[in-house]
Amino acid sequence: MLLDALKKNRSLQDGPLAGVMATAAVTYVLVHPGHRPLDAVGVLLLGGAYTVLTWRRRCPAVVMVAVVVLLVPYNLLEYRNEAGIPAGLLALFTLSALGGRRQAVLSGLGVLAVVLTGMTVVKSGVHFGAPQLGAIGWTADAVIAGQAWRSHRAYVAAIIDRAERAERTREEEVRRRVAEERLRIARDLHDLLSHSITVIGVRAGAAAHLVGGDRPIDRAELAEALGDIAGTCRTARKELRATLAVLRAADGGAGEPLPELDRVGELADVARAAGLEVTLDERGDTEISAEVGVAAYRIVQEALTNVIKHADARSVRISLCRADDRLLVTVEDDGRGPAAGDGPRGFGLVGMTERARSVGGTLRAGRGPRGGFVVGAELPLDAGHGG
Structure with a gap:
């Protein structure tokens, strides 16, 4: 004080x-x-x-x-x-x-x-002699010393100001990166849990229908439904561990790899197990960056989740086309499509749009030409060269 x-x-x-x-x-x-x-x-x-x-x-x-x-x-x-x-x-x-x-x-x-x-x-x-010269010298020294001290203070103040601005810039950058990482983790958790819980819910409902129906229980069909639920739980646990490993990166643990584009076939199998007819069309073999692969995988995963939950569809078509320096991702179903005036609800479409933008791509979603709903994403093959 x-x-x-x-x-x-x-x-x-x-x-x-x-x-x-x-x-x-x-x-x-x-x-x-x-x-x-x-x-x-x-x-x-x-x-x-x-x-x-x-x-x-x-x-x-x-x-x-x-x-x-x-x-x-x-x-x-x-x-x-x-x-x-x-x-x-x-x-x-x-x-x-x-x-x-x-x-x-x-x-x-x-x-x-x-x-x-x-x-x-x-x-x-x-x-005019030595005393007068001395007076002139002392006066000049006082003025010069004062101006030198003033310049020194201004210089020090400028250095302190630059240091404070640099510190504020560093703090803002840290906050920005933390916010981006939290948003990325939130998207991963949403996509993973929403998809897995939806599939589990569908298969559990089918198993309950088998048990509660009038006809004799088909043990093989019931075992298949319960096996699908167990498999989905294992996959969800694996991907959840991979996502949470990001938070433990400082401990030196590599964790399990995040899903990439070559695992879209697993998503198709899960959708088939949920009762959908799934067509998977892959074209081109150009290499893509891991970041773009994860983004494309998550977009397909969320789009299939929406089909299972909302579309009341019988079939869905997944298209992955590598053309020039772009990856075109399309998920189209034959369901009822959005009602007139419906807008996007929940975080699904928002999350898919953010994922596309995070690697420099774009995403569009809406009613398909033959009804149903279409999600289309255009992503760069390399996230570092996105538009």
């Missing part, structure tokens, strides 16, 4: 300094009186010149004038003049450091004119 108070009120810093300097100056003159011994008037003039330095940083111009006004009669009364020199130099230094260059030069010239005039009056002549 004391340091904060000192920073806010510079007078609390300059007051003790002014007191020490005043005491030292008065003591010096008392010990070495010179031409005229120091009396009460001299103490008031000399002490006052140092005391006003308490406010030198709050109002430097006023303090400079006050110091000159007090020291001129002090010197004219022929007290020991060198005792007041530090007060004048410190006031001039402060005015130069806190003011502009023009103000500093004009102040220096004004102080120098007063000093030289006073020296001429005291010496009763116009002889």
Whole structure:
């Protein structure tokens, strides 16, 4: 708290300094009186010149004038003049450091004119010698030192400002990357869990129908339904572990690989197990980046999930076509399609659109030419060269 108070009120810093300097100056003159011994008037003039330095940083111009006004009669009364020199130099230094260059030069010239005039009056002549040269040199030094200190402070302030801006930029970049990673993980979890839970729900419903129906239980059909549920659970667990491994990357664990495009056939098999007729059409063998492969896989996965949940379809066609430098992904069903005025609901279409954009691609979704619903994505083969 004391340091904060000192920073806010510079007078609390300059007051003790002014007191020490005043005491030292008065003591010096008392010990070495010179031409005229120091009396009460001299103490008031000399002490006052140092005391006003308490406010030198709050109002430097006023303090400079006050110091000159007090020291001129002090010197004219022929007290020991060198005792007041530090007060004048410190006031001039402060005015130069806190003011502009023009103000500093004009102040220096004004102080120098007063000093030289006073020296001429005291010496009763116009002889120009070592004392006058010394006065010019000390005045110039105070002005130059003040301007140097001002430039130094401006330089340090600029460095601190650049460092703070760089730190803010780094923090914003970290926050942006964290937000992107959270969004990516949220998409992965949504696509994985939504697809798996939908398939499990369909197969569990079929198994319940077999058990609760009037006809004798077909043990083979029931075993197949339960086996599909178990297989979907294993696949979901595997992909969930791969997704969560991203969060544990700092521990050095590689985790299991994320799904790629060559596993779309597994999605087709799961959709067939859910009762759909699935056609998978793959064309071209151009290599694609792993990032694009994951994006394409997730888009197909979410599109099939929507078909199973909402389309009331009998068949679905999946097309993967590598043409030139693009990968064209299409999932088309023969279901009822969206009703007039229906808009996208839930996070499925949003997630697919974000996935396409994350690798530099585009996605479109809507009613197909023969009814049903069509999801089409156009992705670059290499995410680093996306548009």
